[in-house]
Amino acid sequence: ARLMVADVMSSVVGNARAEITQRQQEFSLSLAPNLPNIWSDIERIRQVASNVLSNAIKYTPNGGKISVKAFEINVNDIPSKQREGLQVGRRYIALAVQDSGVGIDPSEHEKVFDRFYRTENPLKIEAGGTGLGLSLVRPLIQLMGGRIWLESVVNQGTTFTFIMPVAAD
Ligand code: ATP
Numbered sequence: 143a144r145l146m147v148a149d150v151m152s153s154v155v156g157n158a159r160a161e162i163t164q165r166q167q168e169f170s171l172s173l174a175p176n177l178p179n180i181w182s183d184i185e186r187i188r189q190v191a192s193n194v195l196s197n198a199i200k201y202t203p204n205g206g207k208i209s210v211k212a213f214e215i216n217v218n219d220i221p222s223k224q225r226e227g228l229q230v231g232r233r234y235i236a237l238a239v240q241d242s243g244v245g246i247d248p249s250e251h252e253k254v255f256d257r258f259y260r261t262e263n264p265l266k267i268e269a270g271g272t273g274l275g276l277s278l279v280r281p282l283i284q285l286m287g288g289r290i291w292l293e294s295v296v297n298q299g300t301t302f303t304f305i306m307p308v309a310a311d
């Protein structure tokens with residue numbers, strides 16, 4: 143269905159508020175004005191967004207920073223590997239979740255999308271988890287015509303970005 147990104151995000155962020163407060167993390171949400179609606183499944187897109195946000199919270203130390211941004215992404219700004227198979231002429235909304243957490247080594251940027259894969263990091267035990275989250279999220283977002291990828295610097299932080307197609311008029 144046709145969905146408003148602002149509605150999806152306010153519900154996802156609302157559910158995460160208590161944990162963010164508990165971890166004393168600095169949080170910001172910025173939605174570009176006049177975002178077009180996306181074409182997606184509300185439950186599935188919530189699942190994707192809440193997985194990525196809960197990872198950012200878990201893998202960022204207490205007192206760290208998390209920011210969520212929604213904006214229309216220029217197709218040229220999508221990494222070329224992720225651009226493969228996207229429909230020509232389609233517009234996309236991006237959701238970028240940036241954290242100041244433990245980071246992910248370049249050798250593991252693809253592995254984190256494998257089922258049960260968890261990196262060694264100082265918050266691994268405390269964070270808990272099965273390593274299934276991202277392995278479920280990637281096919282879901284792809285089935286909805288989107289993509290997900292990450293950029294990261296170890297010990298500095300990670301940004302997960304996912305894109306969703308804009309609803310046709
Ligand atoms: P689950 O989601 O099943 O509860 P999980 O969070 O460990 O468990 P995924 O969401 O699939 O599993 O993430 C896989 C791994 O990728 C994590 O265990 C962690 O090592 C790494 N990871 C994911 N997000 C981040 C992040 N924002 N910063 C650092 N590492 C991350």
Ligand code: MG
Pocket residue numbers: 193196197271275276
């Ligand atoms: Mg997870």
